[in-house]
Amino acid sequence: MKRLDIGEDEVHLIFVNSARAGLDTELKDGDRLGLFPAVGGG
Amino acid sequence: MDEGDALEVLRSGAVEDDTPDGRAPVVSHDVISRIALHFKAAGWQIEALALENGIYPRRYLRSMNGIGRSEQVGMLRGRVSQVGLGGLGGLMVETLARSGVGRIRAVDGDVFEESNLNRQALSGMNVLGRPKAEAAVERCRSINPSVELSAEAAFLDRAGFLKLLEDCDVAVDALGGLRDRPALQEAASERGVPLVTGALAGWTGYVGVVMPGQLGPGDIMGTDDSAEDSLGCPAPTVNLVSSIMAREVMRILTGKESPLAGRMLIIDMNGPTFETVSL
Numbered sequence: 001m002k003r004l005d006i007g008e009d010e011v012h013l014i015f016v017n018s019a020r021a022g023l024d025t026e027l028k029d030g031d032r033l034g035l036f037p038a039v040g041g042g
Numbered sequence: 043m044d045e046g047d048a049l050e051v052l053r054s055g056a057v058e059d060d061t062p063d064g065r066a067p068v069v070s071h072d073v074i075s076r077i078a079l080h081f082k083a084a085g086w087q088i089e090a091l092a093l094e095n096g097i098y099p100r101r102y103l104r105s106m107n108g109i110g111r112s113e114q115v116g117m118l119r120g121r122v123s124q125v126g127l128g129g130l131g132g133l134m135v136e137t138l139a140r141s142g143v144g145r146i147r148a149v150d151g152d153v154f155e156e157s158n159l160n161r162q163a164l165s166g167m168n169v170l171g172r173p174k175a176e177a178a179v180e181r182c183r184s185i186n187p188s189v190e191l192s193a194e195a196a197f198l199d200r201a202g203f204l205k206l207l208e209d210c211d212v213a214v215d216a217l218g219g220l221r222d223r224p225a226l227q228e229a230a231s232e233r234g235v236p237l238v239t240g241a242l243a244g245w246t247g248y249v250g251v252v253m254p255g256q257l258g259p260g261d262i263m264g265t266d267d268s269a270e271d272s273l274g275c276p277a278p279t280v281n282l283v284s285s286i287m288a289r290e291v292m293r294i295l296t297g298k299e300s301p302l303a304g305r306m307l308i309i310d311m312n313g314p315t316f317e318t319v320s321l
Binding site for chain 1: 126218220248306
């Protein structure tokens with residue numbers, strides 16, 4: 001996230017291969033990573 | 043209400059017609075309203091009684107290829123408590139009223155502003171400055187008088203949410219912003235009812251179903267600044283998220299388990315992509 005210039009506090013949901021993951025989850029080649037900010041609009 | 047008497051009037055007011063289950067007696071809204079008035083019952087009660095006895099209310103025929111007879115009865119007898127009558131909530135009321143969800147209890151303390159007109163289904167030039175709760179009642183009555191909608195113009199705290207969720211089958215989080223979402227999720231959990239929740243920012247959004255005690259978006263998203271402040275809330279995303287939420291509300295009312303329980307459907311309308319994530 002540092003390399004992408006995304007602050008840790010901006011990311012509220014991390015998912016790897018469609019399962020919720022954490023900042024310490026190790027990524028392998030071919031993993032699909034999603035970073036989701038706080039979203040609350042209606 | 044004497045159900046036998048009501049049923050007799052229903053039978054005499056019905057006409058044989060095509061239904062998703064073949065030829066069957068079909069009854070129109072005017073007959074339903076007349077019987078409801080006479081027996082001092084709600085329209086949904088008369089419609090449920092009709093369906094349980096093989097008489098089809100005409101207004102639901104075009105839904106009932108996908109929603110079976112007993113499922114439609116479940117929706118008519120269902121009770122939904124909903125927070126928010128803005129973007130997500132306004133279309134939710136429309137969809138649930140058209141679909142024949144019998145009782146909806148809703149709350150929203152806002153009045154309509156010009157900035158709501160881009161997306162909020164209940165907003166319009168004629169209701170600017172008026173409470174959203176009032177507009178919801180009028181809209182629901184004009185769409186489907188069989189549905190009992192009570193809408194209160196108020197902002198609730200946790201205790202208020204608990205009261206709102208008393209004796210309901212499903213809770214709907216159609217709030218705008220993150221501040222009150224955790225309190226609503228906690229209240230639903232304490233009441234032991236499933237919560238259907240959703241939110242959006244720009245062309246992205248999510249829908250989730252939180253079963254009592256489960257982890258949900260309310261635990262994850264925080265309560266501070268959120269992305270919609272910079273990305274906005276365009277109508278297509280609002281309506282898509284609301285429609286997916288409504289489908290899950292209907293599914294739960296028909297006694298089925300939601301495939302989104304414990305999960306979030308993440309929507310990106312730019313791709314477009316849909317991805318389900320387990321929490």
